[in-house]
Amino acid sequence: xxxxxxxISEVGPRDGLQSVARTxxxxxxxxxxxxxxxxxxxxxxxxxxxxxRLLPQMAxxxxxxxxxxxxxxxxVMALVPNQRxxxxxxxxxxxxxxxxxxxxAAHSLANVRxxxxxxxxxxxxxxxxxxxxxxxxxxEAGLSTAFGCTIQGAVAEDEVVWLAEQVVAxxxxxxxxxxxxxxxxxxxxRRLFQRVRAAIGDKTGAxxxxxTRGLGLANCLAAYDVGxxxxxxxxxxxxxxxxxxxxxGNVVTEDLVFMFEAMGxxxxxxxxxxxxxxQALQAGLPGEPVYGxxxxxxxxxGFAYADGRRPATEALLDAGAGAA
Amino acid sequence: xxxxxxxISEVGPRDGLQSVARTxxxxxxxxxxxxxxxxxxxxxxxxxxxxxRLLPQMAxxxxxxxxxxxxxxxxVMALVPNQRxxxxxxxxxxxxxxxxxxxxAAHSLANVRxxxxxxxxxxxxxxxxxxxxxxxxxxEAGLSTAFGCTIQGAVAEDEVVWLAEQVVAxxxxxxxxxxxxxxxxxxxxRRLFQRVRAAIGDKTGAxxxxxTRGLGLANCLAAYDVGxxxxxxxxxxxxxxxxxxxxxGNVVTEDLVFMFEAMGxxxxxxxxxxxxxxQALQAGLPGEPVYGxxxxxxxxxGFAYADGRRPATEALLDAGAGAA
Numbered sequence: 001x002x003x004x005x006x007x008i009s010e011v012g013p014r015d016g017l018q019s020v021a022r023t024x025x026x027x028x029x030x031x032x033x034x035x036x037x038x039x040x041x042x043x044x045x046x047x048x049x050x051x052x053r054l055l056p057q058m059a060x061x062x063x064x065x066x067x068x069x070x071x072x073x074x075x076v077m078a079l080v081p082n083q084r085x086x087x088x089x090x091x092x093x094x095x096x097x098x099x100x101x102x103x104x105a106a107h108s109l110a111n112v113r114x115x116x117x118x119x120x121x122x123x124x125x126x127x128x129x130x131x132x133x134x135x136x137x138x139x140e141a142g143l144s145t146a147f148g149c150t151i152q153g154a155v156a157e158d159e160v161v162w163l164a165e166q167v168v169a170x171x172x173x174x175x176x177x178x179x180x181x182x183x184x185x186x187x188x189x190r191r192l193f194q195r196v197r198a199a200i201g202d203k204t205g206a207x208x209x210x211x212t213r214g215l216g217l218a219n220c221l222a223a224y225d226v227g228x229x230x231x232x233x234x235x236x237x238x239x240x241x242x243x244x245x246x247x248x249g250n251v252v253t254e255d256l257v258f259m260f261e262a263m264g265x266x267x268x269x270x271x272x273x274x275x276x277x278x279q280a281l282q283a284g285l286p287g288e289p290v291y292g293x294x295x296x297x298x299x300x301x302g303f304a305y306a307d308g309r310r311p312a313t314e315a316l317l318d319a320g321a322g323a324a
Numbered sequence: 325x326x327x328x329x330x331x332i333s334e335v336g337p338r339d340g341l342q343s344v345a346r347t348x349x350x351x352x353x354x355x356x357x358x359x360x361x362x363x364x365x366x367x368x369x370x371x372x373x374x375x376x377r378l379l380p381q382m383a384x385x386x387x388x389x390x391x392x393x394x395x396x397x398x399x400v401m402a403l404v405p406n407q408r409x410x411x412x413x414x415x416x417x418x419x420x421x422x423x424x425x426x427x428x429a430a431h432s433l434a435n436v437r438x439x440x441x442x443x444x445x446x447x448x449x450x451x452x453x454x455x456x457x458x459x460x461x462x463x464e465a466g467l468s469t470a471f472g473c474t475i476q477g478a479v480a481e482d483e484v485v486w487l488a489e490q491v492v493a494x495x496x497x498x499x500x501x502x503x504x505x506x507x508x509x510x511x512x513x514r515r516l517f518q519r520v521r522a523a524i525g526d527k528t529g530a531x532x533x534x535x536t537r538g539l540g541l542a543n544c545l546a547a548y549d550v551g552x553x554x555x556x557x558x559x560x561x562x563x564x565x566x567x568x569x570x571x572x573g574n575v576v577t578e579d580l581v582f583m584f585e586a587m588g589x590x591x592x593x594x595x596x597x598x599x600x601x602x603q604a605l606q607a608g609l610p611g612e613p614v615y616g617x618x619x620x621x622x623x624x625x626g627f628a629y630a631d632g633r634r635p636a637t638e639a640l641l642d643a644g645a646g647a648a
Contacts, residue, residue, distance in 0.1 A: 153626030183624040185586035186545050213624075214579040214617035215586075218541040221510050225549075255538040262509035262539075293538035300507040300537075302477030 005266035007043055007230045009206055010036050010253055014045040014079055016238030017057050026060040028284025030067040035277035037071040040269040048079035049088040065092040086126040096138040099123060101167060103160045104149035120166045127171035140205050141167040141175045148183030157192055161199050168200045176205030182212020186222035193226045208232035209251050216251040217259050235281055236290025258294040266306035275316050329590035331367060331554045333530055334360050334577055338369040338403055340562030341381050350384040352608025354391040359601035364593040367399040373409035389416040410450040420462045423447060425491060427484045428473035444490045451495035464529050465491040465499045472507030481516055488520045492527050500529030506536020510546035517550045530554035533575050540575040541583050559605055560614025582618040590630035599640050
């Protein structure tokens with residue numbers, strides 16, 4: 001039953017925590033990241049290197065990276081918006097950089113006060129820096145608002161494909177597509193990933209999809225169908241309440257893992273251990289709402305992981321882990 | 325952009341109301357069903373014909389059917405568990421009967437105290453009655469627990485295919501597959517619908533999928549991919565809170581309509597008018613929780629229906645409709 005597996009890239013410690021006004025203490029971040037690693041996650045976006053005055057929640061990036069580097073087999077990722085951030089992240093020793101580049105011209109100007117062309121120049125500088133200081137580090141460009149933009153509305157698919165080509169020409173190792181605003185639908189996900197793959201081949205990166213209108217898992221399925229094998233997700237959907245108006249909730253890692261494992265597609269993640277990570281998240285941010293339907297409903301009767309393992313119990317909440 | 329359309333079969337007035345302890349007053353049911361029809365729904369399961377002592381919420385079935393028969397272009401469906409119910413439903417004048425038949429042997433005995441073979445006999449009797457009294461009425465068998473059972477766990481796909489063949493041999497017009505317990509995954513949905521279609525061809529009926537673990541829309545997409553064109557759904561997810569442990573929440577009609585329309589697949593349903601129906605539902609059951617993420621988030625910026633129509637506003641909650 002086991003098919004080709006997928007890589008779940010956990011973005012909660014960056015994308016999630018960045019969206020919460022409170023700051024999770026550094027020790028709690030370390031404990032949470034360790035618990036996510038213990039649950040089987042092998043790529044975690046642990047922080048972002050941005051000025052602390054803009055995002056005080058991320059001020060301890062270097063310390064968090066140092067901890068994560070001690071976890072065996074883990075790819076430690078960080079988000080950087082520019083060269084200065086890249087310098088700090090490379091100095092901290094990350095394995096992979098991710099840089100958001102807006103596909104929407106209006107969003108790019110509003111968000112980083114740069115045109116898309118200027119962001120591609122920025123990328124070129126980051127690639128040069130990486131080549132000089134840490135050639136083993138991988139660089140991903142995340143094409144944000146690839147499926148639509150709350151400012152300008154539709155984003156032309158031709159422009160997304162053009163931008164994917166530009167960032168690859170600038171030297172990044174992969175370009176992923178992000179549904180930053182929760183506007184994607186499965187037909188569009190299939191079409192756009194196919195077009196981008198036709199343009200940049202195996203430099204096509206992760207699908208970063210949101211659950212704003214409940215389509216998160218359907219969109220992940222659509223992306224899987226056209227060959228995507230890396231999926232960003234956030235434990236408990238942290239990062240924008242998925243049930244509130246205007247929310248930009250990330251796909252819930254627990255639900256995504258359940259879907260793939262139930263389909264016979266290995267993720268390497270253990271859902272009971274994910275509940276321990278959920279406890280660690282909640283211990284670090286008491287009272288913060290976390291989401292997920294599989295954590296609530298539990299596993300299905302007779303559930304087996306893609307590799308044939310059977311859980312000791314189908315209950316998840318009873319496994320001693322808290323949930324909203 | 326418009327592809328082949330789909331038929332959304334609204335089950336809220338039966339499946340939803342049957343799961344709520346309180347009884348919606350008959351006048352409120354009439355108003356809700358009219359509002360659903362006004363929103364463009366063209367098949368509605370309006371009630372079930374079961375003994376009133378078992379389900380007092382459904383005691384006004386004949387009166388509700390009489391009202392629904394006055395709505396132009398509407399296929400009026402009712403659930404019947406046995407011949408006695410079928411007699412009452414046919415007398416009331418329904419256009420279509422739906423009869424649940426458990427694919428799980430254990431569930432069949434627990435639920436109706438009959439073996440699956442005895443239920444097939446019951447179906448044969450209902451078909452004979454239909455042929456005699458109202459030959460224009462269509463009969464659907466809904467194969468419940470087709471994707472798994474909370475009592476026995478896995479249900480063998482061979483047995484589901486066998487049962488589909490049996491019910492067709494008994495004379496029903498179509499056999500649908502129901503994920504009664506919210507255990508389906510997209511790979512299984514594709515595989516089982518394909519196997520059933522290989523066995524009974526165009527007598528393959530609706531997909532009735534639940535959102536218990538958040539996979540409702542992904543499973544609908546999977547069913548669509550293998551040719552299913554009729555989908556059961558419930559306004560506001562009525563019928564088992566989809567966010568509670570052990571819940572059996574139906575797929576939310578509003579979210580399903582959004583997904584298909586965004587994909588360019590016409591449903592004929594208007595989402596602003598669905599919010600008026602949501603108001604009617606809430607007026608009839610004050611305080612009852614209703615769900616749906618598209619109602620909360622609104623339509624996407626620049627949204628157009630599959631037929632090209634543009635909504636006057638992308639907001640849904642601001643359109644004067646209430647929601648949880």
